[in-house]
Amino acid sequence: MRVRFPLLHPRWLGTHLMAVLAALGCLGLGYWQYERAQEPDRSAITNPVEDLARATDIGALLEPGAYMPLDLANEAVRTSGVYDAENQLLSPALSPEGEEGYYVIVPLVTDDGAAVTVNRGWIPLDAAGADGAVPPVPDGEATVSGWLMPPQGEATRGYTAIVSEGQIARISSALLVNEWPYPLYEGYVTLAEQTPAETAGAASQLREIPPPDPPQEITWNIKNLSYAAQWVVFGIAVVVFWISLMRRELDERRAAREGGAGGTASPSAADGPQPSVAGATAD
Structure with missing residues (x-):
């Protein structure tokens, strides 16, 4: 069965796959750098x-x-x-x-x-x-x-x-x-x-509650944060380039169809009368 939609041709399926993987890879690396940018600062405990x-x-x-x-x-x-x-x-x-x-x-x-x-x-x-x-x-x-x-x-x-x-x-x-x-x-x-402090007798079984875990401050690493932004920009660029390739392919095919239709037009009455076979024989 022939595939009529041009963007579903086998050569385009590979392009789609590569574009999706590239965009996801860029976004994944951007998220990884974002996580690294906000790791807890152990010195700030x-x-x-x-x-x-x-x-x-x-x-x-x-x-x-x-x-x-x-x-x-x-x-x-x-x-x-x-x-x-x-x-x-x-x-x-x-x-x-x-x-x-x-x-x-x-x-x-x-x-x-x-x-x-x-x-x-x-x-x-x-x-x-x-x-x-x-x-x-x-x-x-x-x-x-x-x-x-x-x-x-x-x-x-x-x-x-x-x-x-x-x-x-x-x-x-x-x-x-x-x-x-x-x-x-x-x-x-x-x-x-x-x-004043409580007076705990010998029979007291009241246990002091330990303090909560010390809070850990988050220090933003500007270098990693900039890397995250760069990877996001790369991912967006991949998507934009992918879309531009598909639009160009569709535009070229549309132009080819319109040009082919204009070159096969049949002669019209404006081109003048055509001599008949009978008249040529009579001459």
Whole structure:
């Protein structure tokens, strides 16, 4: 069967394949250079302990009831207030080793009447009902330093929809607002330091939560970024050249068809009468 469309001839199929592979190769190399351009700068890793010493007052970052931007996650913060020990809750959570247990959370009521959710630490599952497993919170004014964490979602490790009295399914202001009679700051603070310090008895099984992984800053490498841009330009140039080749092929074939049609036209009446065979014989 003869292929009538010129761009589907065998010689053009090879051209199409080479053009597609070249364009994809250029774009792939451009993406690779883009990835290399934003590799983490290992020298820019920060120290959580040093960050804690420069903690920011939570009131300077958030307002009660306001949305917490995700870029504030793991930010070192400080706040002061009075613990409401009567409203302490347990939230299902896994330890760093994967053991089942609970986070111990409590509202810290600030001077403006709003409350900051403080995650005091983690206790194992079998210690939840044991006396002395969780030491009492300090009386009076307390100053807390720690890391600001975003509200937990339903995909959080240790999350369960079934909880008992005195527990909360996850640490989220959307749930806690129904349990505590205070305006709440969104997110919660993982306790790192506290003044006055808690007095942990011999029976206490409250484990301090380790600090979050240190953030790694991204340093853009302009050289690799320029290489990425060059490869993208090369890929675009391949596509433009490919399209121009196909357009030229179609234009040439169209011109050839129009020229062939004009050269085979039949004689017309304007060319004058033609002598008949009978008249020639008579002469």
